[in-house]
Amino acid sequence: MVDAVPFFFALGAVASLARSGLRLPAAVFETLSIYLLLAIGLKGGVEIARSESATLWVDALLAIGLGALIPLLVFPLFRLRFSRPDAASLSAHYGSVSIVTFAVGAAVLAGRGIEVEGHLALLAALMEAPALIVATLIARWGVKSADGSSTAGALVHEVFANKSVVLLGGGILIGWIAGPQGLEPLSPLFVDLFKGALCLFLLEMGLIAADRLPDLKKAGLFLVGCALALPPLLALAGWGVAQAMGLGVGGTVLMMTLAGSASYIAAPTAMRIAVPEANPALGVAAALAVTFPFNLLLGIPLYLWWAQAMAGA
Known part of the structure; x- marks a missing residue:
């Protein structure tokens, strides 16, 4: 079975070219982004409420560690x-991570009937901020700034009060508190319509x-090569962390997807404040x-093949 979701992205690219x-009207696009973040958070919160896992917070620390480690690995390359x-x-x-890529991965797995551990949405939310903080420290290492304190405060606010963090984290909290029965009446809106809204967003x-x-053309082939090579390489790091967490095939695929994704919402916003001299277009x-x-x-599809092959081995 061929999943139709990615083809909507291709349709948009062809239409632009x-x-x-x-x-899409700006208001519709903004509404879709809010809806998707809330829906992902609510689903994750409900699954956390169902879960009896004692390793939840250990997994959270591992996810935060991975998010902080990746900038240290890729900085020498760039x-x-x-x-x-x-x-x-x-x-x-x-x-940092792409929540939309995470949503597509979750939709692909759901379409194939592959179960996913519910706390992956929580891990996705936790992985957004560490890389932004580490990258800022890398950029500022050895650089003196007269207004460094105010810049740091603005960065902290931008990272943790970012729209995606607030909506995703808030959705997780609401779903966790309300539980499956409390959110059952909202299921037609936040579950049944999710895939259609994701297609319009893509x-x-x-x-x-x-x-x-x-x-991208101005940046050169080096950046294009890095943007193609890094996702599968970083996904392998995500696979290693997923093994340490003891995740199943579905959870492993999503952890690989998070590690191999790149942020184009939270990171540009935070870096504009923290490292204003950097070129945002890159x-x-x-x-x-x-x-x-x-x-x-x-x-x-590659991460799914790898996770299934390694699980079979």
Whole structure:
């Protein structure tokens, strides 16, 4: 069975390249993003309420550690070609996670009837911030700033009060408190309509990604190569962490997806405050125009194949 979800992204990219003029209204796109983040959070919170796992907080620490480690791994690679601020900013993009990529992976697994541990949504929320903090420390290492304290305060607020963190974390908390029975009346809205809303969101993401191609062309082949090579390599690190957590096939695929994804929402916003001298076009173009479509079309199927093959072995 071929999952239809990624093809909506492709449709948007083709429509943009063909200059069709297609575009979702800004208010609709904003509403869809709010809906998706809340729906993911609520589902994760309900599953946490159902779970009796005693390893939940150990898994949370492992996920936070992975999010903090990835920028340290990829910074030397980006430093080969880019300035310290740009390399640190790119490291933040690849250390933080893409919640939309996570949602697509969850939808693909659900379509195939593969079960996923419920607390993966919590781990996704926890993995957004550590990379942003570590990348900022890398960028600022040895650099004196007269207003460093105010910048640090603004960064902390931007990271933890970011829209995606608030909605995803708030959804998890609500779902956890309300539990399965409390959220049953909301199921038609937040469960039944989820996949359709995701398809519309990906249509617009395809349009935006195609618009970023000129920025990517200016950045050069080195960045394109990194944006293609890093997802499967980092996904292997996610696989190792998933093994330490004892996750099943579904949870392993989503942990690999999180590790191999790149942030194009939280990271650009935080880096604009923390590292203003970095070029924002580099991270957004690499994450959105290369890594995001790679994961949708090739990465998630590859991670699923790997997780199933290793589980069989």
